[in-house]
Amino acid sequence: MTRTMERTRSDAAQIFRERRAPLGNVATAVFKLLRGAVAPWVACLPGGVAVPYLEGLRGSGLRPVVAKTETGGGFFADGVAWETGMPALVVAITGPGLTNLITPLACARHERNPIVVLSAEVPSTAMGRRAVQDGSDLGLCSTTRLTAGITALSVAADGPLKAMSAVRHALRIAKARRMPVHVSIALDALTTPATALPTPIDCIDRGMAVDSGAVLEAVARINRCKRPAILVGRGVRPAGPELVQLAEILHCPVLTTPTAKGEFPESHPLSAGVYSFAHGRLAHQAIRASDLLIAIGCGLGEFASRNWDPCFQDKVLIHVDDDPAEFGRNFTPAVAVLGDAATTIRSLAAALGTRLRIRRHWPRQLVSVQPVAPNPTAYKRGAVDPAAAFRAIQRLLPGDARVLADIGSVSALAVHHLRINAPQRFYLPLGYACVGHAVAAAVGVRAASGKQTVVCAGDAAFLSNTELHTAVEMRLGGLVYVIANNAGNWMVESGLRQQFGRHHGIESGMFRAPANIAAIARGMGARATVARTLPELEAAFRVGLDAREPTVIDLRTQCVPPPMLDRVQFLTKARVRP
Numbered sequence: 154m155t156r157t158m159e160r161t162r163s164d165a166a167q168i169f170r171e172r173r174a175p176l177g178n179v180a181t182a183v184f185k186l187l188r189g190a191v192a193p194w195v196a197c198l199p200g201g202v203a204v205p206y207l208e209g210l211r212g213s214g215l216r217p218v219v220a221k222t223e224t225g226g227g228f229f230a231d232g233v234a235w236e237t238g239m240p241a242l243v244v245a246i247t248g249p250g251l252t253n254l255i256t257p258l259a260c261a262r263h264e265r266n267p268i269v270v271l272s273a274e275v276p277s278t279a280m281g282r283r284a285v286q287d288g289s290d291l292g293l294c295s296t297t298r299l300t301a302g303i304t305a306l307s308v309a310a311d312g313p314l315k316a317m318s319a320v321r322h323a324l325r326i327a328k329a330r331r332m333p334v335h336v337s338i339a340l341d342a343l344t345t346p347a348t349a350l351p352t353p354i355d356c357i358d359r360g361m362a363v364d365s366g367a368v369l370e371a372v373a374r375i376n377r378c379k380r381p382a383i384l385v386g387r388g389v390r391p392a393g394p395e396l397v398q399l400a401e402i403l404h405c406p407v408l409t410t411p412t413a414k415g416e417f418p419e420s421h422p423l424s425a426g427v428y429s430f431a432h433g434r435l436a437h438q439a440i441r442a443s444d445l446l447i448a449i450g451c452g453l454g455e456f457a458s459r460n461w462d463p464c465f466q467d468k469v470l471i472h473v474d475d476d477p478a479e480f481g482r483n484f485t486p487a488v489a490v491l492g493d494a495a496t497t498i499r500s501l502a503a504a505l506g507t508r509l510r511i512r513r514h515w516p517r518q519l520v521s522v523q524p525v526a527p528n529p530t531a532y533k534r535g536a537v538d539p540a541a542a543f544r545a546i547q548r549l550l551p552g553d554a555r556v557l558a559d560i561g562s563v564s565a566l567a568v569h570h571l572r573i574n575a576p577q578r579f580y581l582p583l584g585y586a587c588v589g590h591a592v593a594a595a596v597g598v599r600a601a602s603g604k605q606t607v608v609c610a611g612d613a614a615f616l617s618n619t620e621l622h623t624a625v626e627m628r629l630g631g632l633v634y635v636i637a638n639n640a641g642n643w644m645v646e647s648g649l650r651q652q653f654g655r656h657h658g659i660e661s662g663m664f665r666a667p668a669n670i671a672a673i674a675r676g677m678g679a680r681a682t683v684a685r686t687l688p689e690l691e692a693a694f695r696v697g698l699d700a701r702e703p704t705v706i707d708l709r710t711q712c713v714p715p716p717m718l719d720r721v722q723f724l725t726k727a728r729v730r731p
């Protein structure tokens with residue numbers, strides 16, 4: 154080898170090193186690309202093929218959070234995305250890591266929370282050769298095919314260049330469509346030196362031009378009606394002040410779906426509360442009596458339309474949504490206004506402000522809502538009436554605290570008894586309704602919000618995952634778990650009793666004895682108390698809000714039928730009788 158050739162080779166190596174140094178390998182470059190465009194917490198569960206991701210996170214400015222399962226990690230990310238509106242990252246291994254993520258991704262899809270899953274795949278040379286956990290397209294369980302139906306993009310990259318393009322593309326789609334996405338990168342691609350970063354991710358913010366023709370048509374319809382009402386779903390976010398303005402111009406009742414609880418302040422005189430699931434009497438009356446309904450950001454599905462109540466067909470429906478697929482899904486709108494909620498509401502309010510001609514036809518009691526009457530259920534010794542417990546929580550709840558309700562009788566009780574007076578305070582993902590969601594998602598919400606966070610969950614929900622331990626590891630104070638411990642899956646049992654009578658005789662999921670939730674929580678390092686009376690609950694709740702570590706209140710509750718008649722009716726009607 155000549156000296157010139159040697160120099161050329163060492164120069165090339167030097168240039169290569171210099172280029173490589175700031176970028177590192179593909180795993181490192183991926184996080185450099187994502188930083189700033191995603192929320193800073195990365196839920197991850199380590200494992201052989203995912204190690205390059207974990208190495209890449211070092212010094213990236215992003216913060217790895219070790220979840221106890223990928224399912225819990227996925228819910229954590231869902232909480233982060235819900236709180237921040239930014240895409241939340243999850244890093245997982247292929248195979249079981251990815252299959253564990255299916256449930257939280259489906260939940261995020263329902264709630265339109267952007268989650269970016271980066272999974273690590275077996276090396277390209279091992280694909281299709283029975284490598285452990287092979288989730289490639291050549292393996293037995295292709296992870297991209299598994300996630301394809303529940304994500305906006307699911308793509309595998311077994312080369313470095315495609316890996317970088319895939320991540321960039323996935324992030325754009327997650328942001329634009331507010332949906333989960335999945336990129337699977339092979340181990341060898343992850344560890345290949347990155348040659349160049351793709352152009353930084355610069356997503357154009359959502360926000361569409363207002364459909365002014367449709368707005369004018371809507372205004373004309375509104376002017377001809379007598380009793381308009383507004384029903385808002387989760388898609389209304391973020392439209393707080395605009396929504397209040399529109400309601401005040403129309404002076405009409407405003408209802409929310411259970412998932413959008415609080416998006417219109419429930420303390421506002423025009424609030425008729427939550428419609429359908431666990432609704433109050435007023436909400437139902439307001440919908441029935443209205444002749445025109447402005448539905449904003451909701452698909453008018455089972456919970457949003459009280460089991461597709463036929464009364465919706467008799468109204469003039471003005472449907473506002475940023476997804477045209479929602480129009481006509483359940484009821485045909487007289488006017489469909491495609492656009493982002495806040496902008497459209499603002500345009501409607503502006504157009505109505507000068508032209509509003511409807512006269513006030515609403516009976517006084519329907520535009521001035523009274524608080525729900527207390528549940529008269531008597532106390533049983535040693536256990537608290539859950540309705541009274543919720544009213545106590547309501548009294549002690551700080552105004553800016555986040556409340557997460559889990560699925561179970563607590564979700565119905567929380568919807569019914571809590572009054573949420575500001576948007577983005579209450580999270581109940583009823584669309585996918587997965588038991589255990591809040592227990593894990595609250596950790597993400599508390600971390601991302603910095604606000605006191607209250608979880609209302611049942612004992613079965615608490616037992617279904619262990620992300621409380623993650624909250625303990627993160628030293629998250631001001632995080633209070635109120636666990637309504639009624640010894641089992643009471644919502645199911647209660648539903649069966651309402652449907653079939655007391656002796657249906659099948660396994661409904663009630664336990665022989667209550668689990669010792671406080672002891673389990675202590676075992677994970679949390680502060681924990683058993684509360685058997687309201688004063689015990691109140692004292693523990695107050696202390697927990699200011700505590701420096703997570704608090705669990707093992708609240709022994711009576712089995713009182715929750716307000717869930719609509720759901721029972723839906724299940725009863727759907728049965729085919731012989």
Ligand SMILES: Cc1ncc(C[n+]2csc(CCOP(=O)(O)OP(=O)(O)O)c2C)c(N)n1
Pocket residue numbers: 560561562563586587588610611612613614615637639641642643644645662
């Ligand atoms: C993953 C999942 N499995 C099953 C269900 C059906 N389910 C709905 S409520 C419920 C009971 C939850 O029990 P718990 O958390 O103790 O609350 P409770 O109703 O007893 O107050 C079950 C099993 C579900 N929604 N999600």
Ligand SMILES: [Mg+2]
Pocket residue numbers: 561611612613637638639640641642643644
């Ligand atoms: Mg229970």
